[in-house]
Amino acid sequence: xxxxxxxxxxxxxxxxxAACTAGAPTSPPVSPGASAGASAGASAGASSRGTVKIGxxxxxxGGEVANGVxxxxxxxxxxxxxxxxxxxxxxxxxxxxxxxxxNGVHDPDQGASNAGILVADPAVVGMVGPFNSNVARAIxxxxxxxxxxxxxxxxxxxxxxxxxxxxxxxNNPEQRNYFRVATPDDIQGPAAAQYAYNDLExxxxxxxxxxxxxxxxVANSFTAEFEDLGGSVVKRDGNDFTTNQSFAALxxxxxxxxxxxxxxxxxxGGGQLRKDMGTAGLLEIPFVGPDGTTDLQEGGQEGxxxxxxxxxxxxNVHGTVAGIHDIPxxxxxxxxxxxxxxxxxxAYSALAYACTQALIGAIxxxxxxxxxxxxxxxxxxxxxxxxxxxxxxxxxxxxxxxxDSSQKFISFxxxxxxxNDGTGGWVFVRQExxxxxxx
Amino acid sequence: MDQLIATLTEQFFNALTIGGxxxxxxxxxxxxxxxxxxxxxxxxxxxxxxxxxALTVLTTLGLSGPVSDPGMLAFSLAAAxxxxxxxxxxxxVGIERFAYRPLRNAPRLAPLxxxxxxxxxxxxxxxxxxxxxxxxxxxxxxxxxxxxxxxxNIAWISVFIFLVALVLTVALQSFVxxxxxxxxxxxxxxxxxxxxxxxxxxxxxxxxxFFLGSALAGAAxxxxxxxxxTVSFSLGFSAGLKAFTAAVLGGIGNLSGAVIxxxxxxxxxxxTTQLGYARWSQAVIFAxxxxxxxxxxxxxxxxxxxxxx
Numbered sequence: 001x002x003x004x005x006x007x008x009x010x011x012x013x014x015x016x017x018a019a020c021t022a023g024a025p026t027s028p029p030v031s032p033g034a035s036a037g038a039s040a041g042a043s044a045g046a047s048s049r050g051t052v053k054i055g056x057x058x059x060x061x062g063g064e065v066a067n068g069v070x071x072x073x074x075x076x077x078x079x080x081x082x083x084x085x086x087x088x089x090x091x092x093x094x095x096x097x098x099x100x101x102x103n104g105v106h107d108p109d110q111g112a113s114n115a116g117i118l119v120a121d122p123a124v125v126g127m128v129g130p131f132n133s134n135v136a137r138a139i140x141x142x143x144x145x146x147x148x149x150x151x152x153x154x155x156x157x158x159x160x161x162x163x164x165x166x167x168x169x170x171n172n173p174e175q176r177n178y179f180r181v182a183t184p185d186d187i188q189g190p191a192a193a194q195y196a197y198n199d200l201e202x203x204x205x206x207x208x209x210x211x212x213x214x215x216x217x218v219a220n221s222f223t224a225e226f227e228d229l230g231g232s233v234v235k236r237d238g239n240d241f242t243t244n245q246s247f248a249a250l251x252x253x254x255x256x257x258x259x260x261x262x263x264x265x266x267x268x269g270g271g272q273l274r275k276d277m278g279t280a281g282l283l284e285i286p287f288v289g290p291d292g293t294t295d296l297q298e299g300g301q302e303g304x305x306x307x308x309x310x311x312x313x314x315x316n317v318h319g320t321v322a323g324i325h326d327i328p329x330x331x332x333x334x335x336x337x338x339x340x341x342x343x344x345x346x347a348y349s350a351l352a353y354a355c356t357q358a359l360i361g362a363i364x365x366x367x368x369x370x371x372x373x374x375x376x377x378x379x380x381x382x383x384x385x386x387x388x389x390x391x392x393x394x395x396x397x398x399x400x401x402x403x404d405s406s407q408k409f410i411s412f413x414x415x416x417x418x419x420n421d422g423t424g425g426w427v428f429v430r431q432e433x434x435x436x437x438x439x
Numbered sequence: 440m441d442q443l444i445a446t447l448t449e450q451f452f453n454a455l456t457i458g459g460x461x462x463x464x465x466x467x468x469x470x471x472x473x474x475x476x477x478x479x480x481x482x483x484x485x486x487x488x489x490x491x492x493a494l495t496v497l498t499t500l501g502l503s504g505p506v507s508d509p510g511m512l513a514f515s516l517a518a519a520x521x522x523x524x525x526x527x528x529x530x531x532v533g534i535e536r537f538a539y540r541p542l543r544n545a546p547r548l549a550p551l552x553x554x555x556x557x558x559x560x561x562x563x564x565x566x567x568x569x570x571x572x573x574x575x576x577x578x579x580x581x582x583x584x585x586x587x588x589x590x591x592n593i594a595w596i597s598v599f600i601f602l603v604a605l606v607l608t609v610a611l612q613s614f615v616x617x618x619x620x621x622x623x624x625x626x627x628x629x630x631x632x633x634x635x636x637x638x639x640x641x642x643x644x645x646x647x648x649f650f651l652g653s654a655l656a657g658a659a660x661x662x663x664x665x666x667x668x669t670v671s672f673s674l675g676f677s678a679g680l681k682a683f684t685a686a687v688l689g690g691i692g693n694l695s696g697a698v699i700x701x702x703x704x705x706x707x708x709x710x711t712t713q714l715g716y717a718r719w720s721q722a723v724i725f726a727x728x729x730x731x732x733x734x735x736x737x738x739x740x741x742x743x744x745x746x747x748x
Contacts, residue, residue: 062571104571211718238718243677246667249453249712252446267573275668279582281592303572308669310575312504 062104070346089367189221210264219263271308294319299424458705467652483679489660531653690738
């Protein structure tokens with residue numbers, strides 16, 4: 001898959017790479033097809049006002065390809081479709097795509113520098129990204145100062161929108177610009193706890209995190225909810241995987257428990273923990289993780305949870321994804337996506353598509369009143385935070401004053417080692433909208 | 440009570456496994472320091488490269504999962520060690536030849552910086568070769584095979600890794616103290632010029648030291664892959680740091696000191712974890728190191744090989 005992506009999108013990646021090296025604001029067209037569609041649409045449309053850009057920052061190279069590329073393709077699809085339909089509010093859309101991966105790993109400093117490129121381009125009136133919460137912490141101060149509406153398809157860090165978010169808006173504390181369609185971790189952790197307690201009927205849990213902000217946060221909220229439900233947490237550990245790669249002693253010290261919850265990702269110890277549970281003979285104990293480990297990747301894919309845990313240890317592995325699984329019309333989306341990109345959508349493709357749809361809706365709603373690009377940028381931002389509702393592939397939704405979506409779905413998945421000719425894969429269990437109980 | 444004994448037994452074997460791996464890596468640090476007084480910061484990464492070479496050797500032999508037939512298992516393990524260790528030895532000699540030998544008479548800081556550079560080069564080479572993601576290794580030793588002891592189920596793999604560490608240490612120790620080449624190593628370590636005057640070929644002796652140290656790191660790499668099943672290009676840093684600490688703890692330059700230091704670090708780590716302070720294990724390891732050095736500046740067992748430091 002990686003090679004195929006590199007082949008198909010080598011041109012874009014190269015152009016993005018060139019843009020990064022040169023440090024110049026450039027905007028590669030989505031694809032040759034898009035440019036053709038764009039000019040055709042422009043000549044057909046009577047009220048052509050020119051071109052506006054949507055900025056993109058995602059991790060797109062190295063080990064991040066599996067995260068970034070399907071997400072990018074989701075938003076590319078939205079832009080392609082909008083241009084084929086004749087543009088948005090008289091404008092044709094273009095993308096300015098930036099890669100925040102350095103040496104194959106997402107990098108906050110690179111993200112901030114990419115955001116600088118995007119805000120410096122007056123034609124950029126909205127932005128999609130980033131993929132990772134720690135990159136968002138570096139980017140939001142830049143986009144906030146410029147008043148650029150920014151939608152993340154996948155950030156789940158609580159502090160990005162809620163309590164503590166003012167530190168990311170040092171210059172315009174009162175003016176929000178960052179919003180997201182993913183469900184934050186203060187819902188994901190408790191949802192996982194309810195799943196462990198109710199669905200898996202676990203009464204005692206061993207909770208361990210990777211000592212990183214995301215892992216600790218989600219593990220803490222899991223612990224609180226699991227104890228509220230009446231369960232007991234036998235031990236609450238943290239392990240920095242860069243200094244200790246073995247969970248054997250931790251598992252021995254934890255004693256007896258019905259379920260393990262790991263706060264972190266498959267590469268910060270999730271995969272190794274399950275593998276060590278296999279070595280310790282604890283495979284009948286279910287493993288539950290957040291979207292960091294629930295990567296929905298086939299076994300055998302480079303760096304995937306099932307690959308790292310080993311398919312022989314991967315039965316009985318469960319997890320949450322901070323978004324909706326059963327979108328209102330999944331077949332139509334999957335068909336449009338695979339017609340364009342010749343593969344199935346990734347976990348965040350539809351969410352990136354929805355982010356772009358919200359921005360498109362805001363551009364459409366502001367295009368008639370805004371007189372120039374700077375006014376349009378501000379009008380798009382104000383439209384998002386004006387309580388307007390948007391028709392998206394996820395359903396109808398709006399954004400609250402913090403920038404969080406009215407949809408608060410958590411989807412639950414578990415592994416099935418029989419899938420994909422015995423290399424293993426994930427199956428959807430159920431989804432639940434936590435909008436009612438949201439903090 | 441029975442439960443506690445079972446837990447402690449299990450932790451004892453956990454410590455032996457991890458300690459055995461640290462001990463094998465620590466031997467390389469201590470040998471190189473003993474003979475040329477260089478802290479070879481690249482040694483942790485040599486261990487990492489060893490784990491990848493072992494992975495490649497096993498895959499090339501067509502092994503992907505547990506081998507249950509004992510004869511076949513013994514053969515596969517022997518093949519893994521006998522192929523990986525010489526390859527790693529040659530890599531170690533190559534590093535010495537091109538990165539350290541030209542700087543042998545340069546100020547001390549120069550080879551030290553070079554060692555850090557070699558460490559980065561090795562990491563980047565493996566990064567380019569196998570990518571940034573962790574890679575699963577074939578665990579040919581069936582990790583599920585266990586025996587019962589004091590109510591605990593102990594995996595045979597921990598016993599195996601302990602025995603590998605023990606056998607290799609004893610073999611190295613007797614090689615250094617009994618053989619002609621071992622005597623050359625000891626004399627070079629005591630006084631390089633005098634040894635040279637007595638007809639010892641310094642270049643060959645130092646190369647041999649690197650060969651042995653890197654081969655042992657290769658063995659540790661195999662053991663690591665067999666036990667943990669996943670290797671990554673960034674593995675060398677923390678393992679190297681702990682093994683280096685083990686060598687200093689035991690008295691750098693002292694072979695048995697390094698081995699005991701390695702096991703001591705394994706036990707400190709497991710004990711802190713058992714007490715519920717896993718997050719603090721690094722801090723505790725270094726606190727122990729500082730306390731030992733305050734009272735015994737030359738380490739637990741003092742220096743044996745090098746007498747000029």
